Amino acid sequence: MAETGSYQEVIVVGGGPAGLMAAGQAASRGLRVVLLEKKHLPARKLGITGQGRCNLTNTAAMNDFLRSFGHGAKFMRFALGRFFNQDLVSFFDALGLETVEERGGRIFPRTQQASDVVRTLVGWVKESGVKIQSGRAVRQVVAEQGRVQGVVADRQGAKEEFVGTDNIIIATGGASFPATGSTGDGYALARALGHEIVPVYPGLVPLETAGDTAPMMQGLSLRNVQAGIYVQGKKQAQDFGEMLFTHFGVSGPIVLTLSREAVQALNRNQEVKLVIDLKPAVSHTALKSRISSRMHARGKRKISNILKEFLPIKMIPVFLEKSGIDPDKPGSELTSPEHKALRMWCKELCLDITGHRSFNEAIITSGGVKLSEVDPRTMQSRKVSGLYFAGEVLDIDADTGGYNLQAAFSTGWVAGNSVGAKKA
Ligand SMILES: Cc1cc2nc3c(=O)[nH]c(=O)nc-3n(C[C@H](O)[C@H](O)[C@H](O)COP(=O)(O)OP(=O)(O)OC[C@H]3O[C@@H](n4cnc5c(N)ncnc54)[C@H](O)[C@@H]3O)c2cc1C
Known part of the structure; x- marks a missing residue:
């Protein structure tokens, strides 16, 4: 009482x-x-x-x-x-x-x-x-x-x-x-x-991703990137700015903003993907010719070296492992599917969203x-x-x-x- x-x-x-x-x-x-x-x-x-x-x-x-x-x-x-x-x-x-x-x-x-x-x-x-x-x-x-x-x-x-x-x-x-x-x-x-x-x-919350791609880049933050949330294959929202890879997936300002659509879709048990465009100012076509010209011009150098012109350092070993490209391969020997793999990584890096972090x-x-x-x-x-x-x-x-x-x-x-x- x-x-x-x-x-x-x-x-x-x-x-x-x-x-x-x-x-x-x-x-x-x-x-x-x-x-x-x-x-x-x-x-x-x-x-x-x-x-x-x-x-x-x-x-x-x-x-x-x-x-x-x-x-x-x-x-x-x-x-x-x-x-x-x-x-x-x-x-x-x-x-x-x-x-x-x-x-x-x-x-x-x-x-x-x-x-x-x-x-x-x-x-x-x-x-x-x-x-x-x-x-x-x-x-x-x-x-x-x-x-x-x-x-x-x-x-x-x-x-x-x-x-x-x-x-x-x-x-x-x-x-x-x-x-x-x-x-x-x-x-x-x-x-x-x-x-x-x-x-x-939970709102404005970090997102968890499938596999080890994001955790392998843990600590890497990206600036001036564009990211979109796709639900059942359809784009629901996109944002431009900064994001961060973590041990569980992704965080940072644009991920928090996009989490609203992602969490709602996850609650409905729908398939959610985050697609990151590392070079939003460059079109697919422009990037395609830039990759060809660089691989040609720097042809004798190892691909792992040339990639510094396209990707943040911390991302290079992850890209090479995931695409199965030999880091010691000379740039001029890259095949056209390998050129495409690099372009797609730059323009449409896709991560499956499996969940979100808690209220904590x-x-x-x-x-x-x-x-x-x-x-x-x-x-x-x-x-x-x-x-x-x-x-x-x-x-x-x-x-x-x-x-x-x-x-x-x-x-x-x-x-x-x-x-x-x-x-x-
Ligand atoms: C890490 C973090 C960073 C953020 N940064 C920003 C930012 O930079 N800009 C921005 O706009 N927003 C930011 N936010 C969001 C913002 O802090 C909240 O939206 C805002 O604090 C909500 O204010 P409120 O007064 O409604 O609630 P709260 O700030 O949550 O305050 C509620 C208060 O009620 C008390 N309380 C709860 N239950 C009881 C009870 N039964 N009896 C008595 N007291 C009780 C709590 O102890 C607490 O002090 C951030 C949030 C977090 C978690």
Whole structure:
């Protein structure tokens, strides 16, 4: 039996970017806000974003920005319309955290430290008057007759406690990188209140490949390549940029982006292939004549030497082994099927995708609280009055590039400015 504790005007569950923004906004409107965070410190995940540099948002214009959300674009239009990329940049600027724009419109803190973003955000939340209670996991949201009544939360070294309130914002994040505290609790909390949860699966996740081709090139990263995902032989998506070979398969920015289509197809038990074009700027025809002319011009040299003009060093022994070409063979003696094998390796290096990595390695979670059951103008539940959602707990996921953090901040901003509106 939970002990009965205090009454709060607003309870925010989860201290990630969405919960912190929501709590700070609500407190800035004069509401009494308590934020309950399961871990001993808030924003653990925010602190490791962007490989420790935190890609806060993206300068893309609204329609391009929305495109990165796939099916969630329509829902996100409202939140982004109220608090968009420039608003976020100005928000942090006003708090003394300058930002810089990098390739692809990606915005980072000038200091290149995600920890500075966390420190600035948490500092602002505390100054706004929010009481942050860390080490407190919310186990249940209590509602009666379609209205929230309060939460049951852990209390260190004591019994669970019931804390009463009329307003709850669930901002518990997804289920990826669970060591940061995001273990999917919000899905169970929402489901128990009658919300439908769109099935969740790892998003922006590395992919596993068949055979030893990729593992043999482990550690090799490629720049300016194009890769496409083929499902049952049909191209579903393609992207241009960087990728990486690993001990299990492939990773890196373009693989993470393409993983959305790949994971969905794998879930349907469909055949998935990744086809990599190492030389997207050169046509098959142009490459064919370039290979012939090089083999002719450097004819006396060993093929393993000439290949340095076509392939990264780490890839050469793998290509030679897989194509069965003798590394000592002089270039002029290469047969026409061997010329073709090199061209196909350069233009259509094909890897069978057999699976994806788990939530432990996924950047985000796809699926979550069904969007049609949440009012996008306020983030309030259409099922339970006084209940709000913000951030990744919703069925929202976007490409890499700063879009996911902007989604967390924007939905948090809207929830924080809508909660308890009648009393404000
Ligand atoms: C390695 C990595 C790098 C990333 N880099 C980027 C990037 O550079 N740019 C970008 O846009 N996105 C990035 N993302 C995605 C981005 O971090 C998330 O989309 C974002 O953090 C979601 O914010 P949130 O507030 O909804 O949830 P979270 O950040 O997951 O926060 C949820 C919080 O709720 C707490 N919580 C959970 N359950 C309970 C409970 N029962 N009671 C109390 N508290 C609870 C958790 O402890 C956690 O602190 C990255 C993700 C990962 C894993």
